[in-house]
Amino acid sequence: MHIEILVEDSSGEELLKALLPGILGPQAHPHTWRMHSYKGIGRIPRNLLKKADPSKRMLLDQLPRLLRGYGKTPGIDAVVIVLDSDTRDCVGFLKELKAVADDCGSLYNNIMFRLAIEEIEAWYFGDRDALLSAYPKAKPDVLGRYVQDSICGTWELLADAIFEGGSAVIRTCGWPLPGQVKHEWAKKIGPVMDPDRNLSPSFKKFKDGLRRLTVSVR
Numbered sequence: 001m002h003i004e005i006l007v008e009d010s011s012g013e014e015l016l017k018a019l020l021p022g023i024l025g026p027q028a029h030p031h032t033w034r035m036h037s038y039k040g041i042g043r044i045p046r047n048l049l050k051k052a053d054p055s056k057r058m059l060l061d062q063l064p065r066l067l068r069g070y071g072k073t074p075g076i077d078a079v080v081i082v083l084d085s086d087t088r089d090c091v092g093f094l095k096e097l098k099a100v101a102d103d104c105g106s107l108y109n110n111i112m113f114r115l116a117i118e119e120i121e122a123w124y125f126g127d128r129d130a131l132l133s134a135y136p137k138a139k140p141d142v143l144g145r146y147v148q149d150s151i152c153g154t155w156e157l158l159a160d161a162i163f164e165g166g167s168a169v170i171r172t173c174g175w176p177l178p179g180q181v182k183h184e185w186a187k188k189i190g191p192v193m194d195p196d197r198n199l200s201p202s203f204k205k206f207k208d209g210l211r212r213l214t215v216s217v218r
Helices: 010-024 059-071 090-104 128-134 154-162 166-173 177-192 201-216
Strands: 002-007 032-037 078-084 111-116
Touching: 002 010, 002 059, 002 201, 010 032, 010 177, 010 201, 059 078, 059 090, 078 201, 090 111, 111 201, 128 177, 154 166, 154 177, 166 177
Parallel strands: 002 032, 002 078, 078 111
Antiparallel strands: none
């Protein structure tokens, strides 16, 4: 089967590129996928029929247009959308997302939304062995403060554990340093992660959902 995967930023795409072969097997053996990253999460349009400007690459702003297009495109078996929950109520947010899919998609049950709680950096904490393999000098006291998949300023806590000067330096320097640092984490930690070892509940839902999808869609 072929899956289109949408993620809200390029560091998330970098991480998923490293993880997908461990979840689905090597590309094209037997499944294929294509990744699409955006410039942020954006927001669901109030008017789902309004044409979005494709040059404004915010994921939720583009979602109705994308789902309608995928539903008309031969060879696409499923669409997976990966988002940070941030501080949103997950139940309510997923309900909104599924309403968009029901209104705009024609792939029916083959549209899957998955949320990283609170941010995708939670998935690094879920594989502590991989994190320490990539950053052996990570501060154990900071790592010990993290409660898995909690709302706590996840990326900042990870930065405090592994980045010299911590999140305060990243915030002071401003853009593009936050994006660059998150890319480095994806490139260094992602390749040594083991999907079946990860303790993050939101990552497990992502992994298990993908595997179920490939079984149910033929």
